[in-house]
Amino acid sequence: MVYSNSRKEYRRSISTPFLIIAVGLVLATSILVGFWQIWKNDETNIAHEDERLNFVLQRVMKDLSTVVEDTARNVVMLAGTPPIQGILTARRNNSVAEIARIEEAIWKDRLAQIFLSLGESNRNLLQVRLIGLDGKEAIRVNRIGETVVRASPKELQDKSQHAYVQQTLGTARGKIKYFGIDYNREHGEIEEPRVFVMRVATMAFGKDDEPLGIIVINIDMSRVIAKMMGTVRAPKQFLLINEKGTYLTMPERNASAATIQARLQVFKSRYPDLAARLDKGWRGGDNETVRVRNQSFIARIGQMRFDWSDPSHYLLAVTMTPMKELLAQNQEMQRQVFLFTALLALIGANVAYMLTRHVVKPLQLLTDAARQLSRGATVDSLKVDGRDRPDEIGVLLRSVYEMASNLEEKQKSMRAILTTAQNPILMISRRGIIHNVNDATEQLFGYSREEMVGQNISMLMNEHDRKHHDSYLQRPSLLGPGKILDGGREVQAVCKDGSTVPIHLAVSKLHIKNELFFTGIMTDLTELKKVDKMKSEFVSTVSHELRTPLTSIKGALGLLRSTSGEALPDSGRKMLDIAYANCERLSVLINDILDMEKIEAGKLTYDFALFDLVAFLAEVIETNRAYAEQAGVSFVFQSLPDPIIIFADRCRLEQVVTNVLSNAVKYSPGGAQVEVSAYVEESKVRIAVRDHGEGIPEDFHDKIFGKFAQADSSDTRTRGGTGLGLAISREIIKAHSGQIEFESAAGEGTTFFITLDIAPEDQSFNRAQPPGFLAEQLEDTRHIA
Amino acid sequence: MTKALERITYVEDDQDIRAIAELALGALGGYQLDLCENGKVALERVPVFHPDLILLDVMMPVMDGTETLRTLKSTPELADIPVVFMTAKAQRHEVQGYKESGAVDVIAKPFDPTDLPARVMRIWELHGRDHQIGETMS
Structure with missing residues (x-):
């Protein structure tokens, strides 16, 4: 992918929080909705389950009632059949015992026949009995398998001791006795094979309410209960409990009583709440169902009584669903909710990713493009x-x-400005590596841009500059503030063909991304040098050409004055003096012009030496004394007797002092004094030359050290002088690292001060070498030269 | 003792200056003077005139002072004659150059003609002493 390379650089993408938020929101929402649905579903399920349980229970109870009512009807029907009256009649009407016995036997047979046909028509009918008032069986039919047979007289038993016989005997006509449902017991023991038996009995009476005995029907409820249990599907459970607390719905035919008891305990321990409720037995409210629910199950309990007047026999029917089974259904739903949530989260993440990509992709493209741009695209x-x-x-x-x-x-x-600039321009790093050059640089040095960029700047230098350059670049002073390093200097550029070109180099520094760079702007000095040389030659030649006639004029005048002067009249002699003085002035002017030209060209050279300033000043004053006396001015020199040693160019300093002295003389009134003094101030010596002239006008103070400067332009003629003297003096003193200044007030005279360094007393420096400040200067001079 | 200065050859193209020199050195100074208008003329006449000292202008037509000095110094019988340049081009570095090329001294133009004989004598005496010291040492 185009934008892949910018991906690794950020620590976290914009899309990350969007993705996290989107996925989080989707997850939270779907989990909330899902679990709310599950909870709601639980409640709905429970309600539905309760309805179903109730419905089943109602049906079961109705079936049970039907069986009970059918049985009751059969009992009543049997008690009202004609053989009952026939038996009674046979006993009463026949005095002959044998006949009576035969007749009774016939009726009994007929009754038995009715019992048998009833038994054959009802598969659940287990036994039908006629028990006499003495409690003994008179007729009994038994179901044996699929057939119903009449018990022989020998098999008939005495049932007088049975509770149901005792309870039924003596009851009124039409009274039906129900004896609940229980295991079939013989002598108190559960009879094998195990069957649930429901027993219904009633008294049989003749026409005139003469009692005959009890009609008893035993119905096998096993099949009925099994059918009921069959209608209740798992996970629902169905329980039927009789008034004795016997659980009728566990009819495992081969199970021992202990096993049944153990299972009962398990059930009770599993559903203790329900068991406790059931143990409480009858609670009133017939044929109603009650809902029972806790965390582990939901159940409906129905109550049924056979006889409203007899509370001792009843049945509790229970339909129950373990909550675990209900929730098991919901686990499937939870799984679906989880899958659905995960799917939603996945979709949400995808959508969020697509959306952020929509934003991020152009940004990535932009980042890569910007990077390409910075690489030069x-x-x-x-x-x-x-x-x-x-x-x-x-x-x-x-x-x-x-x-x-x-x-x-x-x-x-x-x-374009750089490229088309006439001046060669180049940029180097602090290590001296060339970073960039312009076209003019290529033209000057003859190298192509590719040949220069990446190389060290020393390739463009001569041997001398090369040695110093690297250490120069490492100077800490380069790191200081300010952009321009110096006013520029003259160096030799070494071209590709080995030739050298004098150039002026101005270096400025700049910071790019915290890195120091230097920009050098060069000026080819070849033409300038030529012009300069021409100018020097011109000045030199002109000076010479001027001096030659001047030599003749001055020589002629001098000779005339010394040889024939006496012969001339005073006026003629005065003219001769004027002519000679002006010759002198012209010589000085030519010398000054030459000096000035040299100063401007930086070619004025100095010859430094150690000497005593006091003696020197005395000498210069003496030299100029004659000139002063001509003007009627006298010099007064004040100084300490001790020598003051300075390191200076004696001739040049004499030029300066002479200039200052002659100015003082020129501007002093006749008869005045010019006071010269030299005094020490710390490590410096100060020469003061004070006159008592008119002083320098205020508005001229600024111009006094300028070229061709004189306060009054007419002065040139009246006072003499070139107007270059002080300009030259200032340059000379500057070259000595000294100062020349003045104080003046109109009408009060002027004092010129020349301040110079005193040579160090220990004289430790090598006299062949100039001391500190001069060494620096000479170094520069040499550099330029 | 050095030999007395008697004979001077003055080489100068400017006629007026030659006249002033003649007056100053000849009439006032009392030296025997031979005036030449350029170096070429001087080289012809020096072997004839046998001067003690040659005063030589620098800028001259036909043959200038520098060239003349070089020729003099390369001529064995003339090489020992001290030469003093008389020039308007007497700036410090120029003076240095003249001395290096063999001149004993330089007198700057314009010169004071009344002071010229004494000046020349001073140079002569100074040169003679140096010369003697040089000889003694050698």
Whole structure:
């Protein structure tokens, strides 16, 4: 992918929080909705389950009632059949015992026949009995398998001791006795094979309410209960409990009583709440169902009584679903909710990713394009996809492109200035590596840009400069503030062909990205040198050409004055003096012009030496005394007797002092004194020359050290002088690292001060070498030269 | 003791200056003077005139002073004659150059003609002493 390389650089993408938020929101929402649904579903399920349980229970109870009612009807029907009356009648009407016995036997047979046919028509009918008032069985039919047979007289038993016989005997006509449902017991023991038996009995009476005995029907409820249990499907459970607390719904035919008891305990321990409720037995409210629920199950309990007047026999029917089973259904739903949630989260993450990518991708493209741009690609690389988008991203991309275009235009125009500049310009690093050059640099040195960039600047230097350059670049002073390093200096440029070109080099420094660079702007001095040389030669030649006639004039006048002067009249002699003085002045002017020209060309050379300033001043004063006396001015020199040793150019300093003295003489009134003094101030000596002339006008103070400066232009003629003296003096004193100044007030005279360094007393420096400040200066001079 | 200065050759292209020199050195100074208008003329006449000292202008037509001095110094019988440059081009570095090329001294133009004989004598005496010291040492 195009934008892959910028991906690794950021620590976290913009898309990350979006993704996290989107996925988090989707997860939270779907989990909330899912679990709310599950909880709601639980409640709905429980309600539905309760309805189902109730419905089943109602049906079961109705079936049970039907069986009970059918049985009751059969009992009543049997008690009212004609053989009952026939038996009674046979006993009463037949005095003959044998006949009576036969007749009774016939009736009994007929009754038995009715019992048998009833038994054959009802598969659940287990036994039908006629028990006499003495409690003994008179007739009994038994179901044996699929057939019903009449018990022989020998098999008939005495049932007088049975509770149901005792309870039924003596009851009124139509009274039906129900004896609940229980295991079939023989002598109190559960009879095998195990069956649930429901027993219903009633008294049988004759026409005139003469009692005959009890009609008893035993119904096998096993099949009925099994059928009921069959209608209740797992996980629902169905329980039927009789008034003795016997659980009728666990009819495992081969299970021992202990096993049944153990299972009962397990059930009770599993559903203690339900067991406790059931143990409480009858609670009133017939044929109603009650809902029972806790965390482990939901159940409906129904109560049924056989006889409203007899509370001792009843049944509790229970339909129950363990909560675990209900929730098991929901686990499937939870799994679905979880899957659905995960799916939603996945979709959410994808959508969030697509959305952020929509934002991030153009940014990545832009980043890569910007990087390419910084590596030198054109601004067209910023024409990334998405610039026509109507949104903020589109605006950003367009703005960046516009900005870069404008910058490129500016850069082009800046580069054009550099490229087309006449002066060679180059840029180097602090290590001296050339970073950039312009066309003029290529032309000057003869190297191509590629040959120079990346190389050390020393390739363009001569041996001497090369030695000093690297250490120069490492000077800490280069790191200081300010942009211009110096006013520039003259160096030799070494070209590709080995030739050297004198150039003026001005260096400025700049910081780019905290790194120090130097920019050198060069000026080819070849032409300038030629012109300079021509000018020097011109000045020299002109001076010579002027001096030659001057030599003749001055020589002629001098000879005339010394040889024939006496012969001339005073006026003629005065004219001769004027002519001679002006010759002298012209000589001085020519010398001054030459000096000035040299100073400007920086070619005035100095010959430094140690000497005593006091003796020197005395000498100079003596030299100028004659001239002063001509003007009627006298010198007064004040100084300490001790010598003051200075390191200076004696001739040049004499030139300066003479200039200052002659100025003082020139501007002093006749008969005045010019006071000269030298005094020490710390490590310096100060020479003062004080006159008592008119002083220098205030508005001229600034110009006094300028060229051709005189306060009054007429002075040139009246006082003599070139107007260059002080300008030259200042340059000479400057070259000595000294100062020349003045104090003046109109009408009070002028004092000139010349301040110079005193040579160090220990004289430790090598006299062949100039001391500190001069060494520096000479170094510079040498450098330039 | 050095030999007395008697004979001087003055080489100068400017006629007026030659006249002043003649007056100053000849009439006032009392030296025997041979005036030449350029170096070429001087080289012809020096072997004839046998001067004690040659005063030589620098800028001259036909043959200038520098060239003349070089020729003199390369001519064995003339090489010992001290030469003093008389020039308007007497700046410090120029003076240095003249001395290096063999001149004993330089007198700057414009010169004071009344002081010229004494000046020349001073140079002569100074040169003679140096010369003697040089000989003694050698």
